[in-house]
Amino acid sequence: MxxxxxxxxxxxxxxxxxxxxxxxxxxxxxxxxxxxxxxxxxxxxxxxxxxxxxxxxxxxxxxxxxxxxxxxxxxxxxxxxxxxxxxxxxxxxxxxxxxxxxxxxxxxxxxxxxxxxxxVPRITRAQGIDALSSQGNIAGYKCALMAAHLSPKLFPMLTTAAGTVRPARVVVVGAGVAGLQAIATAKRLGAIVEAYDVRAATKEQVESLGGKFIDTGVSAEGEGGYARELTDEEKAQQAEVLAQHIAQSDAVVTTAAIPGRPAPTIIDAETVQRMKAGSVIVDMAAETGGNCELTEAGKEVVAHGVTIAGPKNIPSMAATHAxxxxxxxxxxxxxxxxxxxxxxxxxxxxxxxxxxxxxxxxxxxxxxxxxxxxxx
Amino acid sequence: MxxxxxxxxxxxxxxxxxxxxxxxxxxxxxxxxxxxxxxxxxxxxxxxxxxxxxxxxxxxxxxxxxxxxxxxxxxxxxxxxxxxxxxxxxxxxxxxxxxxxxxxxxxxxxxxxxxxxxxVPRITRAQGIDALSSQGNIAGYKCALMAAHLSPKLFPMLTTAAGTVRPARVVVVGAGVAGLQAIATAKRLGAIVEAYDVRAATKEQVESLGGKFIDTGVSAEGEGGYARELTDEEKAQQAEVLAQHIAQSDAVVTTAAIPGRPAPTIIDAETVQRMKAGSVIVDMAAETGGNCELTEAGKEVVAHGVTIAGPKNIPSMAATHAxxxxxxxxxxxxxxxxxxxxxxxxxxxxxxxxxxxxxxxxxxxxxxxxxxxxxx
CATH class of the missing domain: 3.40.50.720 (NAD(P)-binding Rossmann-like Domain)
Known part of the structure; x- marks a missing residue:
């Protein structure tokens, strides 16, 4: 049988x-x-x-x-x-x-x-079984789309009879599978993309997708393809350099996760306040506490003129391909x-x-x- | 003074x-x-x-x-x-x-x-004053984004360790300023794009953006850059050929408008029924009656497994650049x-x-x- x-x-x-x-x-x-x-x-x-x-x-x-x-x-x-x-x-x-x-x-x-x-171990032989990656890929795509959808600006540069519209500036935090796909998608849409990850080794991957790597002077390679948790000092330095880039951006996608633990807070309320009115944050880590202090899981909130989206179960939004x-x-x-x-x-x-x-x-x-x- | x-x-x-x-x-x-x-x-x-x-x-x-x-x-x-x-x-x-x-x-x-x-006359000298075009440009971009956002599929082809995901098939109806920008945006996102316009002269423009022009055998050049209204026979022929392409698509963006008149019905309920479950229609003409029979202005409805969005005042969604x-x-x-x-x-x-x-x-x-x- x-x-x-x-x-x-x-x-x-x-x-x-x-x-x-x-x-x-x-x-x-x-x-x-x-x-x-x-x-x-x-x-x-x-x-x-x-x-x-x-x-x-x-x-x-x-x-x-x-x-x-x-x-x-x-x-x-x-x-x-x-x-x-x-x-x-x-x-x-x-x-x-x-x-x-x-x-x-x-x-x-x-x-x-x-x-x-x-x-499933993150070894080469098991790549075809790695569902965290396959679903993360989809989540990264969806979050970049969501950022574009929520933004009051256009992502691409447009040259029209009514003048030129400058491309949007997008910052992607976390350059794992999801972050890399978010970078690729924002680039596809014509945005200028900067990205950051505590693992400095991701610089090359970010650049291969046309993104610019934000160098904060902090590195934290961890096990299993994830990042280790940072010290308070490292966090402060990372946060300040990042905050400067975020304050100048039109949209931010955050994807920083530590497996089985609460997501690290990367954007505090003060940084949100420094952002331009009309900016957008899409927080992929909303379900595990959020990378932004003001994120509410499953909601879109507006704080200091900034729209902060905390979507839940993102791969399910692209249910067919996911x-x-x-x-x-x-x-x-x-x-x-x-x-x-x-x-x-x-x-x-x-x-x-x-x-x-x-x-x-x-x-x-x-x-x-x-x-x-x-x-x- | x-x-x-x-x-x-x-x-x-x-x-x-x-x-x-x-x-x-x-x-x-x-x-x-x-x-x-x-x-x-x-x-x-x-x-x-x-x-x-x-x-x-x-x-x-x-x-x-x-x-x-x-x-x-x-x-x-x-x-x-x-x-x-x-x-x-x-x-x-x-x-x-x-x-x-x-x-x-x-x-x-x-x-x-x-x-x-x-x-404002649609003459070369007045292009810089043509707000219908500048706002239509933005609406076309936003509608393509909305289609991608609502789709349970990914628009781009992805080659991953979990196999290859085929690109989505997008049909854009109406190749005016808005339609052309919808084509460009769906192409940017990696979709396979087909487009149709009653004005056969738009074929070249569609193709220049990487779209494939759907030939229904009907042409209707009108005044002022818009299309004239079609006869019943022409409409039937147009509808049937289009319906075949629409039935095979994953997402449709309709942009057919006649100034000062109700929008022509291009997708009837029967055609929606022929579409695949999970397909998406974004109807840019919702405010003037809709290009799809089942569109409800200002709403997202699901009929026969197809999501039909009828957004209102689309340029306002990209208020900064608009x-x-x-x-x-x-x-x-x-x-x-x-x-x-x-x-x-x-x-x-x-x-x-x-x-x-x-x-x-x-x-x-x-x-x-x-x-x-x-x-x-």
């Missing part, structure tokens, strides 16, 4: 993505698996049920999970749902290992082998977990071992285990 | 533009005029009072208009305000000559010499009306004669006169 993969309709509020899209069905066929979809799962992402050729469609999650071997999700299951997953099944998705202890305990109890996409890329990430991970039509977990494979959150009744991710079981 | 120019704060709901921006003050100085601004007039456009160097700031419109020679506006004055303008003064702005009879009668009664920017370009248009027109520091109306100048709506108690624009006075 072949492996059955179950894909539920996402239940988190505002989530429009889906874990599997029709274009990856061929890839799943090659793995020799059977696809079972909850009706309407892809609808919000633009994938109607009829597009899922060969998949079995079911109405509710009990029918979906009955006898299923692998469950694929975008967002983590609710605590309740985690407790109803098929015993001993595999679960792949974003699982926010740094929070949600009750959910994690339920996965443990059900002896679910759960793989968190947040834990789902496509995410589905490919999942298929690439599945290819590591399925051998000759059977589930085979190779713990010598760094990608398998590192990304596993729970397995066989144990929490395998050490920091999570210490947090969840430390208080027992 | 020098000529006094008065610039009120715009009163129309949602209007963020202002008729004069600080950067044109030098140009006004050369004309030898005195500038009087209503306090806060530029604020919504990002121009605070302190930026208007040398201008007199006043609080209310009675102080503003007292002894003023020329009034500069973006939107037409209200009926009441038109009746309070300084007797015999000049008024320059968008004046919607095709409607608002009471307002026009009030301008006539006050013997105001009013110049409507909608009536005001800048508009202010330059006005200054260029003023330069034709002021000679050696005095108002001098040269009726032999086609631009002056054609754009004049009312003067010395008469309605000078023939179609408006016939409509307003025909019923007396």
């Amino acid at each position: 072949s492996i059955t993969i179950a894909v539920p309709r996402e239940t988190a509020s505002g989530e429009r993505r889906v874990a599997i899209v029709p274009s990856v069905i061929k890839q799943l066929d090659k793995l020799g698996v059977t696809l079972r979809m909850q009706r309407g799962a892809g609808e919000a992402g633009g994938f109607t049920d009829d597009l899922y050729e060969g998949a079995t469609l079911v109405d509710d999650t009990s029918a979906l999970y009955d006898g299923a071997d692998i469950v694929l999700r975008v967002q983590p299951p609710s605590v309740e749902e985690a407790g109803k997953l098929p015993e001993g099944s595999l679960l792949l998705g974003f699982l926010t290992p740094h929070e949600g202890d009750s959910r994690i305990k339920n996965l443990q109890k059900r002896r679910v082998s759960s793989f968190a996409l947040e834990l 789902s496509e890329m995410y589905a490919r990430n999942l298929c690439n991970l599945l290819a590591l977990l399925i051998k000759d039509g059977e589930i085979h977990l190779d713990w010598d494979d760094q990608v398998v071992a590192d990304s596993c959150l729970t397995h066989d009744g144990e929490i395998r991710h050490a920091p999570t285990r210490e947090r969840v079981e430390g208080g027992n | 020098s000529i006094t120019i008065a610039v009120p704060r715009e009163t129309a709901s949602g209007e963020r533009r202002v008729a004069i921006v600080p950067s044109v003050i030098k140009q006004l100085d050369k004309l030898g005029v005195t500038l009087r601004m209503q306090r806060g007039a530029g604020e919504a456009g990002g121009f605070t009072d302190d930026l208007y160097e040398g201008a007199t700031l006043v609080d209310d419109t009675s102080a503003l208009y007292d002894g003023a020679d020329i009034v500069l506006r973006v939107q037409p004055p209200s009926v009441e305000e038109a009746g309070k303008l300084p007797e015999g003064s000049l008024l320059l702005g968008f004046l919607t000559p095709h409607e608002g009879d009471s307002r026009i009668k009030n301008l006539q009664k006050r013997r105001v010499s009013s110049f409507a920017l909608e009536l 005001s800048e370009m508009y202010a330059r248009n006005l200054c260029n027109l003023l330069a034709l009306l002021i000679k050696d520091g005095e108002i001098h109306l040269d009726w032999d100048d086609q631009v002056v004669a054609d754009s004049c709506l009312t003067h010395d108690g008469e309605i000078r624009h023939a179609p408006t006169r016939e409509r307003v006075e025909g019923g007396n």
Whole structure:
């Protein structure tokens, strides 16, 4: 009997993505698996049920999970749902290992082998599985667009009969995957783009996209492609040089994140006050506290004449392509977990071992285990 | 005594533009005029009072208009305000000559010499005064951005570790100033752009921007840079060919307008139904009835899985640059009306004669006169 993969309709509020899209069905066929979809799962992402050729469609999650071997999700299951997953099944998705202890305990109890996409190691071989990057790419694009959309200025230079309009000045803070895509998108639109990252090594990448790197004299290379946290002095110096550039800009996109921790405050209220009336800040880190002191998650606020947008779940705004890329990430991970039509977990494979959150009744991710079981 | 120019704060709901921006003050100085601004007039456009160097700031419109020679506006004055303008003064702005009879009668009664920017002839010499073009340019940019913002797909092609995302297909209907800028903006963002205009002569312009011209086999060159209205048969043929292209697109921007008349319906409900789920229509003609049958002015509606946006007063969304370009248009027109520091109306100048709506108690624009006075 072949492996059955179950894909539920996402239940988190505002989530429009889906874990599997029709274009990856061929890839799943090659793995020799059977696809079972909850009706309407892809609808919000633009994938109607009829597009899922060969998949079995079911109405509710009990029918979906009955006898299923692998469950694929975008967002983590609710605590309740985690407790109803098929015993001993595999679960792949974003699982926010740094929070949600009750959910994690339920996965443990059900002896679910759960793989968190947040834990996929950032090594070359795992690039095709790196959903933080694929979704960050989309978020960077969307945030630059949002900045242009909210700005009372045009981004490109226009030479018209009514004179010349100068290009907008855009500052991008954080030059990870999302920041780089924000730079690329603002450049596409014709803006003059400056960018900053605490990791000085990103200078070359910023410049390769046509951006100008802001040198604050502070560097902080960290682990896993992320930045380490800065000292107070470094922060002050960084903030002052950055504030000068931000004060002269028309739009700012901030993308500075530290995994599992609150986002660093990079733009304080005073800096916002120094900005020109009509300027725009799009804060990609709104959900983890924001890079701007005045950001309110899920809202657009105006302070000192500056519009500050704190969008939530940005990849979901481009649900079609975000789902496509995410589905490919999942298929690439599945290819590591399925051998000759059977589930085979190779713990010598760094990608398998590192990304596993729970397995066989144990929490395998050490920091999570210490947090969840430390208080027992 | 020098000529006094008065610039009120715009009163129309949602209007963020202002008729004069600080950067044109030098140009006004050369004309030898005195500038009087209503306090806060530029604020919504990002121009605070302190930026208007040398201008007199006043609080209310009675102080503003007292002894003023020329009034500069973006939107037409209200009926009441038109009746309070300084007797015999000049008024320059968008004046919607095709409607608002009471307002026009009030301008006539006050013997105001009013110049409507909608009536500026589309001749080479008047390009710098053509505010329909300058504002249309901005509207085209904003509508393409809005389409990208609302789309669940990315416009550019992305080649990532999670595979390649194909570029979006965008159809632009109407290749006037706004349509051409929408094409340019969608191309900047990396989309594949097809465009259509009833005037086959626009083919070359579309292609020069990297767009592909949709050939429906129907042509309708009209006067003044606009298209003539089509026959029913022509409309059906146009609609069917267009519908095929629209059905395959990810986003559509419609910009088809006939001055002073309802916008032509180009996308009917049936065509919307043929579109892919998740597609987007941005209808620039929403305010005059819409190019899409399902458009609701000022709203975003979803029909058959397609998001249809009908934005109102689009140039106002880019109020800073829209005001800048508009202010330059006005200054260029003023330069034709002021000679050696005095108002001098040269009726032999086609631009002056054609754009004049009312003067010395008469309605000078023939179609408006016939409509307003025909019923007396």
